[in-house]
Amino acid sequence: MRITTCRSSGSQELIPFLDLGVTPLADALVRPDQLDRPEPRFPLELAFCPESALVQITEDVPPEQLFVDNYLYFSSFSDHLLRHAREHATELVRDRRLGADSLVVEVASNDGYLLRNFVDVGIPVLGVDPAPDQAAEAVAAGVPTLVEFFGDDLARRIRDEHGLADVIIANNVFAHIPDINDFTKGLGTLLADDGIITIENPYVRDLIDHAEFDTIYHEHFYYHSCTSIQRHMRRHGLWLNDVRYFPDLHGGSLRWTVGHHDERSETVVRYLAEEHAAGLDSIDYYTEFARRVDAIRHDLLALLQQLRSDGATIAAYGAAAKGATLLNTVGIDTGLVSYVVDRNVHKQGLHMPGTHQPILDPSVLLEDRPDYVLLLAWNFKDEIIAQQRDYLDAGGRFIVPVPTPEVLS
Numbered sequence: 001m002r003i004t005t006c007r008s009s010g011s012q013e014l015i016p017f018l019d020l021g022v023t024p025l026a027d028a029l030v031r032p033d034q035l036d037r038p039e040p041r042f043p044l045e046l047a048f049c050p051e052s053a054l055v056q057i058t059e060d061v062p063p064e065q066l067f068v069d070n071y072l073y074f075s076s077f078s079d080h081l082l083r084h085a086r087e088h089a090t091e092l093v094r095d096r097r098l099g100a101d102s103l104v105v106e107v108a109s110n111d112g113y114l115l116r117n118f119v120d121v122g123i124p125v126l127g128v129d130p131a132p133d134q135a136a137e138a139v140a141a142g143v144p145t146l147v148e149f150f151g152d153d154l155a156r157r158i159r160d161e162h163g164l165a166d167v168i169i170a171n172n173v174f175a176h177i178p179d180i181n182d183f184t185k186g187l188g189t190l191l192a193d194d195g196i197i198t199i200e201n202p203y204v205r206d207l208i209d210h211a212e213f214d215t216i217y218h219e220h221f222y223y224h225s226c227t228s229i230q231r232h233m234r235r236h237g238l239w240l241n242d243v244r245y246f247p248d249l250h251g252g253s254l255r256w257t258v259g260h261h262d263e264r265s266e267t268v269v270r271y272l273a274e275e276h277a278a279g280l281d282s283i284d285y286y287t288e289f290a291r292r293v294d295a296i297r298h299d300l301l302a303l304l305q306q307l308r309s310d311g312a313t314i315a316a317y318g319a320a321a322k323g324a325t326l327l328n329t330v331g332i333d334t335g336l337v338s339y340v341v342d343r344n345v346h347k348q349g350l351h352m353p354g355t356h357q358p359i360l361d362p363s364v365l366l367e368d369r370p371d372y373v374l375l376l377a378w379n380f381k382d383e384i385i386a387q388q389r390d391y392l393d394a395g396g397r398f399i400v401p402v403p404t405p406e407v408l409s
């Protein structure tokens, strides 16, 4: 269903600025026995709301279809992400003086990759995640988890049963909720008066400036800035009090700290001023993005076609959701890239949505030695290159698709 009003402000002035056509769901990997069946496809279009300053997609796919039926994303397959989660937990324990009487709630707790760090030091936690397989792994690792979607109803139930939360963590989920107002209301309901909410999400400024168009898919309803977060929180009586930038996380992410009271740091004030000066709160910032995206799609396709016609073999690394967007919107079929490798064992044996490359174990790269590997999970470039030293030493080469298609030497 196409929306006509902003999901945050309710404004009817949504200005479309990028149309990526009609694509299958990026995490709906295909089983071998279903390759002949037509896959559901949905329009993928971005729009900007001047009132909320929020960039969002215009299509609403039901969340069950996105995060329960097809969801094979497990957070624990990146060492970088695990390290980042451990550091975050350690800092929270220290700075918030958390102990055996505290409560840490994580929304979208996935396989327990983050909350495990609190459990290890005896701090009570509660995870919330609607994806059943990920939640089962979390529970097996000692992280109590409610297998549900978060919203104000659930927040009340948690509050009544467990008390208010000292810390609520919402990492890589603030883009994923169609009813962002009910979700945010729930955060306010569950948060202790002196508690904090920390929210991490890719930064829309990096998306636009570094042309990370492949991070656009139906799971990502929103592409946030400090301005959009601040306006959204104010509508819910909450305050954006701090912000921190992680350039190496998912192509550039921000961590926002939110609370019940006005404790805005200098950094928040600076970010808001910089975003205004750069124009992120106006449609002009976004209008020429579509032209740059078209150029990348064209150049990448031309590069791959040239390499293939020169006789080179090409595989890809990372059955990531962003990989599905890239393959489908550029039009990279199995004739150009024959397979994808990924170390998530739950994805191996399946096929990429739409383009149908089989997903194999990364060890295949050393056996098969394709001439080139298209790095779909470019956000983990350093980690993957370090793991693939033997493939590179044997003469293999990586192609990075964004911000401009580049063969790494």
Ligand code: JHZ
Pocket (backbone or CB within 6 Å): 073, 077, 078, 079, 172, 173, 202, 219, 250, 317, 318, 319, 320, 321, 322, 323, 341, 342, 343, 344, 347, 377, 379, 380, 383, 384, 387
């Ligand atoms: P990855 C994810 O998007 C998930 P995706 C989610 N949609 C989100 O919001 C964004 O992040 C921010 C594999 N891999 O994380 C694991 C290896 O094989 O970039 C993954 O399948 N070897 C919630 O799906 C894929 O690559 C490795 O060494 O676009 C990476 O997917 C590493 C590090 C990863 O995300």
